[in-house]
Amino acid sequence: MxxxxxxxxxxxxxxxxxxxxxxxxxxxxxxxxxxxxxxxxxxxxxxxxxxxxxxxxxxxxxxxxxxxxxxxxxxxxxxxxxxxxxxxxxxxxxxxxxxxxxxxxxxxxxxxxxxxxxxxxxxxxxxxxxxxxIGHTMYHKEDLPFPIKDIPDSFAVFKKKVERDSNVRSCVPTPDHISVPEITDAGELPTLQQLGLTEPVDDPRAAEYFQGGETAALVQMHKYFSQLDIAVKQKNGRNGTEFSSKLSPWLSIGCISPRQVYWEIQKYGSNGNLLKLELLWRDYFRFMFKKHGQKFIKAKDEVQDLAPDAELLLQKWKNGETGVPLIDAAMHELNATGFICNQNRQVVAGYLVNTLKADWTQGAAYFEEKLIDYSPASNWGNWAFIAGVNDAKESKYAIATKLPKELEAKTDFVNTWQPSSIDEAGDLVSA
CATH class of the missing domain: 3.40.50.620 (HUPs)
Structure with a gap:
């Protein structure tokens, strides 16, 4: 046999x-x-x-x-x-x-x-x-307190019911050994050039270098929770004991699972609540796409009320030439590193949509190209949420409704010729 x-x-x-x-x-x-x-x-x-x-x-x-x-x-x-x-x-x-x-x-x-x-x-x-x-969410689809077709469209209602009536499954064991057939040609890893791309240039102003892979993901997770442990003991963490995990790049391609992060969070009680919230947002966007498909972000060809010079404004936004220091700094950083903190993602997206009146789908497509941690559901769901086209009633973050001048931060990316200290505000695991 x-x-x-x-x-x-x-x-x-x-x-x-x-x-x-x-x-x-x-x-x-x-x-x-x-x-x-x-x-x-x-x-x-x-x-x-x-x-x-x-x-x-x-x-x-x-x-x-x-x-x-x-x-x-x-x-x-x-x-x-x-x-x-x-x-x-x-x-x-x-x-x-x-x-x-x-x-x-x-x-x-x-x-x-x-x-x-x-x-x-x-x-x-x-x-x-x-x-x-099913393996990309913190909560398994089969463990939700409602079928996919009946998931509440309101995140607040979704959050309340899921946290009250559902549990996160344990992580599955790791195999002891994996037997494979005799392989004649395993194949070579392609180069960027073979994929039609050029080697990126690492900007010296970047606060982080993100190394791909499960090995680096586990190192980053343990680093974050070690920092959190120290912050809890010293009670000097940012926003209480919350600060950036910077795990989103690895979560986006599954080098680490949301469940692994969740069970580490559980060791810290309420001190890990903000990170847990971000994982839940990721679940929500994925389940919304499962429920509504493309209807969740409406038709991409839908006519928008755009500014007369929307295309020019979009290009200035992409290049970081809007004249607003925080917006421009965030876009310079995105272009130079492939990463910006979640707070700034909300701000630059809100500025493009609400102030410049440019095409939000073009902004989402630009993020898709640039972000190291791009994830389809989170990216397009976030943008549609900010653009108000998916019938969401509540704002994702209060941060998205604030004017950029209220969020000014010192950063090396504000002005290429006048570098200053890099802001340590980091990502909140939302691509």
Whole structure:
């Protein structure tokens, strides 16, 4: 009797710890075939000519995939790497390695779900099943106190009911060993040039360098909670004991899971409430996309009440040439590093939408290109929320309604020629 082989298709779940599809495949199959596919779709130019994925995010992704391969090798396995359309690559590998079933984590945004459907259709022709798992949220869909179709559209109501009536599942165990079939060609990690991008230049003003991968994610998580532990003991943390976790880049591609972060937060009681709130916002946006699909952000082609010179204003916003120091500093930092703190994301988005009256979808697309921690549901959900097009009644953050002059901060990015100290306000895990 031949061995049973399951292909594990990694996408935005680039980790070994708390990874249900990997553990389930190890338990259900004799051999596991881990695969990551670089889809050219995500590296093609957009209609504006800009890359869909910028160099900083692409480099972070390459580092994460390389780290996943290294970690899998530590468990006796190997990661197969391919470049191409997953609807072609996955079936080809399934046939070559006599795969019995394919596992992957389900996505919610339309581009990602369309790709899944194409892969599923191609596998179905081979009489193979693509099994879907839920693994990107803090609360599991099956544990919500309501079916997806009845999830409250109000975040406040959603939060109240979920926290009262639901529990976060424990993290799943890590496999002891992963057996793989004999692999003839594991494939090489592509270069940025092969993906059509150039090497990003690290700006010396950047407060952080984000290294992709589960290894760096775990280091950052332990670093944050060590700092939180010290702050709790000394009672000198920012906003009580809350300060930046800077975990969002790793959360965005699943180098670490929201559940892992949640169970660490639980050790600190109310001192981790703000970080927990941000994780819940991430859940909310994903569930809203699951419930409404593209309707959650309305049609992207919907006519907006734009300023007569909206295109010019948009370009000045992108370049950090609005004349408002905080706005310009945040955009300079975004362009130079691929990252800005969540507070400033709310401010620059609100300024583009409410003051400049420019096209919010273009702002969201620009964030998609630039942000290291881009996540479709969080990014488009945040922008639609600020633009007021998804029928949200309450403001996501009071910060988004304040005028920029109330939030002035010293930063090296205010003026290229007059650097000063970098503000230590950080990200709140919202891409």
């Amino acid at each position: 031949s061995d049973r082989t399951i292909l594990v298709w990694f996408r935005n779940d680039l980790r070994i710890h708390d990874n249900e599809i990997l553990l389930e495949a190890v338990r259900k199959a004799d051999k596991v075939l881990p695969v990551y596919c670089f889809d050219p779709y995500y590296f093609q130019p957009t209609s504006s000519g800009a890359p869909k994925t910028g160099s900083f995010r692409a480099r972070f992704l390459l580092e994460a995939v390389a780290d996943l391969r290294k970690n899998l090798q530590g468990f006796g396995a190997e990661l197969m790497i391919r470049i191409g359309n997953p609807a072609d690559v996955i079936p080809q590998l399934a046939e070559e390695y006599h795969v019995n079933e394919v596992y992957h984590h389900r996505e919610v945004a339309y581009e990602e779900t369309n790709i899944s459907e194409e892969v599923e259709a191609a596998l179905w022709k081979m009489r193979l099943n693509l099994k879907h798992f």
